[in-house]
Amino acid sequence: MAAERKFVAENIRRVLLKEYLMKEVSRAGFGGLDVQRTPMGTRVILTTERPGLVIGRRGQTIKNLTTVIEDRFGFENPQIEVQEVENASLNAQIMAEKLAFSLERGWHFRRAGHSTVRRIMDAGARGCHIIVAGKLTGQRHRTEKFKDGSIKFCGEPKAQFMDHGYAVAKLKMGVIGVTVEIMDKESKLPADINVLNKTEAAAVLPDLFAAPAAAPVEEAEAVQEAQ
Secondary structure, X not given: OHHXXXXXXXXXXXXXXXXXXXXXXXXXXXXXXXXXXXXXXXXXXXXXXXXXXXXXXXXXHHHHHHHHHHHOOOOOOEEEEEEEOOOHHHOHHHHHHXXXXXXXXXXXXXXXXXXXXXXXXXXXXXXXXXXXXEOOOOOOOEXXXXXXXXXXXXXXXXXXXXXXXXXXXXXXXOEEEEEEEEEOOOOOOOOOXXXXXXXXXXXXXXXXXXXXXOXXXXXXXXXXXXX
């Protein structure tokens, strides 16, 4: 049981670290977190929309975060690496936070949901699935879903190609949970096949379409003598 408890404690510590960083760098647009253990210490890769706000003036903000990660969460010699998101519209966590912020500003949930789906699909995503749950129009809990494109709900394609993000919008009626799932535009599903014509196939597999080599003269004569 010692090994199992060790793994559980490590995962809990990483989840608490993620929640803390999501709150601290919310203004910079939190896009994801990756913690890697190295021989030199702990490498923390933080993905944000605006890295300058995380680094701070003369690196003071990132130094404070490093101190907190080491003292409060117990990571040995943490080294924070800040990366910028290539396309914020294709990052599920950033889009979930933007959608939650739109709901807090008073946008109607249908308008905000359709607008977010349209923005994600215009950025080139292969598919998008948004779930908004909470007290949307009255005292009773409701769940609304918005989707477009190709989406996978289970199996290896979901784990490999679907990016997941979650955020909470705090309103007077109560909290509203926002879940955003985006399928990568570069994803190649097992059912995706390309049928090539003879010319294209010959260029890809020249050995398969090559003419058979002629038999040596000595072998041909030996065959005739045997007959």
